[in-house]
Amino acid sequence: xxxxxxxxxxxxxxxxxxxxxxxxxxxxxxxxxxxxxxxxxxxxxxxxxxxxxxxxxxxxxxxxxxxxxxxxxxxxxxxxxxxxxxxxxxxxxxxxxxxxxxxxxxxxxxxxxxxxxxxxxxxxxxxxxxxxxxxxxxxxxxxxxxxxxxxxxxxxxxxxxxxxxxxxxxxxxxxxxxxxxxxxxxxxxxxxxxxxxxxxxxxxxxxxxxxxxxxxxxxxxxxxxxxxxxxxxxxxxxxxxxxxxxxxxxxxxxxxxxxxxxxxxxxxxxxxxxxxxxxxxxxxxxxxxxxxxxxxxxxxxxxxxxxxxxxxxxxx
Numbered sequence: 569x570x571x572x573x574x575x576x577x578x579x580x581x582x583x584x585x586x587x588x589x590x591x592x593x594x595x596x597x598x599x600x601x602x603x604x605x606x607x608x609x610x611x612x613x614x615x616x617x618x619x620x621x622x623x624x625x626x627x628x629x630x631x632x633x634x635x636x637x638x639x640x641x642x643x644x645x646x647x648x649x650x651x652x653x654x655x656x657x658x659x660x661x662x663x664x665x666x667x668x669x670x671x672x673x674x675x676x677x678x679x680x681x682x683x684x685x686x687x688x689x690x691x692x693x694x695x696x697x698x699x700x701x702x703x704x705x706x707x708x709x710x711x712x713x714x715x716x717x718x719x720x721x722x723x724x725x726x727x728x729x730x731x732x733x734x735x736x737x738x739x740x741x742x743x744x745x746x747x748x749x750x751x752x753x754x755x756x757x758x759x760x761x762x763x764x765x766x767x768x769x770x771x772x773x774x775x776x777x778x779x780x781x782x783x784x785x786x787x788x789x790x791x792x793x794x795x796x797x798x799x800x801x802x803x804x805x806x807x808x809x810x811x812x813x814x815x816x817x818x819x820x821x822x823x824x825x826x827x828x829x830x831x832x833x834x835x836x837x838x839x840x841x842x843x844x845x846x847x848x849x850x851x852x853x854x855x856x857x858x859x860x861x862x863x864x865x866x867x868x869x870x871x872x873x874x875x876x877x878x879x880x881x882x883x884x
Contacts, residue, residue: 582619583645585612590642591727594631643743646728647862662867664695671872674703674721675734678781678811678828679855681835682881683734683749690875703730704810709784725860731869732859732876744858747877753852754791754826755843757836759819770800770847777805779825781814790851791826798848815839826850830881 588598589609599609617624620641625632634642673680680702691698703724707717721733722741740746756773758764764772774795780787787804795801805823808814812835814825819839827836832843857876863869 582612582616583649585609586616586624586638586641586645587649587728589613589625589632590634590638591729592631593633597631643726643862646726646860650862650865653866662871664698664868664871666697667695667868668697668699669868670699670701671732671869672701672703672730673732673734673872673876674705674724674730676705676736676811678831679734679736680704681812682828682830683876683879685834686879686881687875690879695875705733705735706783706810709786721858725858725863731863732857732873734855734857734876736853736855738854738856740856740858743860745861745864745873747857747873749855749857749876749879750830750881751852751854752828752830754846754850755829755832756824756846757815757818757827757832757841757843758824759822760840760842762822762824762842764824765842765844768844768847770798773824773847774800774802776802776824777822778802779806779808779814779817779821779823780804781809781811781825782807783809794848794850815841834881 585598585602588601589595592598592601595609595613596606599606602609604612613625620637622637623635624638624641625634675683684702687700691700705718705721708719718733718735718737718739721730721735722744724730725733725744734749736752756764756768764776778791780789780791782789785807787807792802792804806817808817811827811831814827815835816839817823818825818841826846827843829843832841836843857873859869859873864873
């Protein structure tokens with residue numbers, strides 16, 4: 569990327585500027601983040617363009633967009649900066665007990681709602697100054713390929729919008745480090761006293777009306793695929809965009825909903841819900857934490873991953 573001649577006349581702080589503009593997609597916001605003026609950032613971009621022989625960022629009415637070359641350079645530059653930051657941080661090791669860093673974790677709400685309480689308890693006891701941001705993840709609508717269903721989560725990790733993604737898939741690109749956190753499957757949830765709980769047969773299941781969690785509103789999901797294998801179908805009377813919303817609706821209706829077992833175990837009782845095993849085999853999957861391998865060089869991120877690995881959700 570930068571040969572020896574270039575290094576002799578280059579300011580490596582330009583890589584920090586590149587990183588900020590790439591993440592902010594806006595010169596003004598990048599300038600504010602770096603405590604510089606917009607003209608100073610524009611001047612720095614001009615130097616980078618000459619150095620790398622590429623426009624790097626193209627102006628739009630809403631900011632800037634990276635060129636193909638800029639996207640190619642994003643990972644190598646992030647690697648260089650991570651190594652430099654790791655080297656410099658060795659002089660003052662990350663101390664969770666005194667740190668005031670903020671980390672961002674991305675996960676579907678059915679996962680974050682399971683992990684968050686024990687995680688916050690651990691942080692309260694061992695790292696009281698650490699703050700956490702949660703970004704909700706959902707698979708790409710109508711995406712049947714497991715490799716592409718969570719592509720937005722991987723893109724956010726590459727762009728450093730999130731530190732760690734916790735996702736229910738084994739199909740994670742090789743450039744990411746993967747840690748298995750726990751195993752999950754689905755149960756059928758309903759309001760307490762629902763008639764289905766006393767007769768949870770496949771026939772009765774198909775006779776009932778159902779709620780499906782779907783960001784796009786598409787009522788067809790993995791349960792329908794499983795039913796089709798038995799020559800069965802169901803009526804989906806309602807879709808909602810997340811599992812947490814589903815809890816409130818189930819409490820006030822006679823609808824049934826397939827919920828992650830640990831999620832139901834943690835939250836169903838407070839909404840007056842109960843759950844039973846599904847009358848047919850549903851998906852069983854692993855919940856994995858993923859992050860770029862280079863991010864493990866950040867001792868703070870590596871520490872957070874260790875905390876997640878030790879954070880065990882309530883047993884179902």
